[in-house]
Amino acid sequence: METIAEKQGSKTTDVLLDAQHLTKSFDAVQALRDASIRLERGRVTALLGDNGAGKSTLVRCLTGVHPADSGTITIDGVEVHFSSPDESRRSGIETVYQTLSLIDDLPVWQNLFLRRELTKGVGPFQVLDKREMRDQATAILTELDVHIPSVTTTVRRMSGGQRQSIAIARAAHWGRQLVVMDEPTAALGVRETAAVEALVARLRDRGITVLLISHDMAQVKRIADTAVVMRRGTTVARRAVSDVSSDDLVGLITGAQPGDAGA
Numbered sequence: 001m002e003t004i005a006e007k008q009g010s011k012t013t014d015v016l017l018d019a020q021h022l023t024k025s026f027d028a029v030q031a032l033r034d035a036s037i038r039l040e041r042g043r044v045t046a047l048l049g050d051n052g053a054g055k056s057t058l059v060r061c062l063t064g065v066h067p068a069d070s071g072t073i074t075i076d077g078v079e080v081h082f083s084s085p086d087e088s089r090r091s092g093i094e095t096v097y098q099t100l101s102l103i104d105d106l107p108v109w110q111n112l113f114l115r116r117e118l119t120k121g122v123g124p125f126q127v128l129d130k131r132e133m134r135d136q137a138t139a140i141l142t143e144l145d146v147h148i149p150s151v152t153t154t155v156r157r158m159s160g161g162q163r164q165s166i167a168i169a170r171a172a173h174w175g176r177q178l179v180v181m182d183e184p185t186a187a188l189g190v191r192e193t194a195a196v197e198a199l200v201a202r203l204r205d206r207g208i209t210v211l212l213i214s215h216d217m218a219q220v221k222r223i224a225d226t227a228v229v230m231r232r233g234t235t236v237a238r239r240a241v242s243d244v245s246s247d248d249l250v251g252l253i254t255g256a257q258p259g260d261a262g263a
């Protein structure tokens, strides 16, 4: 099995994804007016903004849930037009939604291979290769240092943090290029949040690019390299996280601090 680190071998440019001047309206609501975001390979970029600023819509345009009305998206310098999440997945983009998309009554290994089941045999004699999937599931979780009792346990019996970690590990395994996370620790306690943040750091250590929607400025300071701030459908600022305080970020979100023209 190819490891996550090996997948990242073909480095062509430091910018993995570059979206420029995206717009998107839902009838009378202009959710994106002029949104641009650049994701550097192997970095964690946090997408910040108040409720309704357009973060989810931007992410949905990047991942093929909604096509943008105008603007361009390039991956590795090549323009892409995703018309479905499956198309973005084929380009190596995986999203961890807040709902996690795990099936509670299935064991962990089966959740890791959901809709991507491994089979053995040929033609009409194909059967699920359960042993191989169990072995690979154990290897995937071990590589990312995710601790669960057993891959044969059903997801229903896992804690919130374990469930989140399984969903992230699945995304990291299948997402050759980019893992998008929508508030991954919103429902978690302090210890579980720390475990998920450590997992995000391990993804970055393995060269995986992460785009993270977060409302938690302390978390952004802990785990992100770059912050991109949205206001009213427009990306208004891009900052190296090491150069700004949590208060600076809050000021950019609320508009108390001016953004950058054309950010």
Ligand SMILES: Nc1ncnc2c1ncn2[C@@H]1O[C@H](COP(=O)(O)OP(=O)(O)OP(=O)(O)O)[C@@H](O)[C@H]1O
Pocket (backbone or CB within 6 Å): 026, 029, 030, 031, 049, 050, 051, 052, 053, 054, 055, 056, 057, 058
């Ligand atoms: N499918 C949709 N149909 C109609 N309007 C929508 C749709 N999706 C988003 N909007 C509107 O677009 C605007 C931006 O919403 P969006 O969910 O992208 O913001 P957000 O920054 O992700 O907010 P939150 O932090 O609350 O999730 C809002 O006014 C929202 O009501």
